[in-house]
Amino acid sequence: MAGFGIGRAIFRAMISQLVGLSLSSNFMVREARRLGISYRRQIMLQDIREIGGLLGKEASVKQISSSILIPKGVMVETDLRRARNYRVFGDVVYTNVNTGVERRQTISFYDDQRRSKDDYISFYERDKEESEYLPEESITSLAIRSVEHNKGLPY
Secondary structure, X not given: OOOHHHHHHHHHHHHHHHHHOOOOHHXXXXXXXXXXXXXXXXXXXXXXXXXXXXXXXXXXXXXXXXXXXXXXXXXXXXOOOOOOOEEEEEXXXXXXXXXXXXXXXXXXXXXXXXXXXXXXXXXXXXXXXXXXOOXXXXXXXXXXXXXXXEOOOOO
16 A cells, blocks of 8 residues: 555546546545555545546636636635635646747646636736746746635635
8 A cells, every 4th residue: 555645646646537537436436445545535535526626617717707706606615735715726838938949837826815817827927927937938828727715714
């Protein structure tokens, strides 16, 4: 059996593919255990609900106008590990300003304000500029995929 941290990381990586196959939560847990991946069942089910919820609400988030405040109904309620109100997921394309080579990456970032997709994009771009992380790259595009809300914290 893999250690708790590694086992959980492996299982969480598998969940999105398993959810895409419309498999039941019980089947996913049994299959993970058959493969030697196991941790508390309650936490495994929580991980399935969280990741499955994100995937299920992505289509709704994509359909929302980029200029309106993201509605509460399309957010996934979860227990974030940080005392922040929101975690935002997106797909970003970076372009190397010297070579023109593009790099695609899935990102997530935290925020305490509920915003529109346009505002989240501006927030991320400002944050990247201030940090000067990989200054030779510029953001070509950023698409917001989903937003999690930290249960118990205000909207």
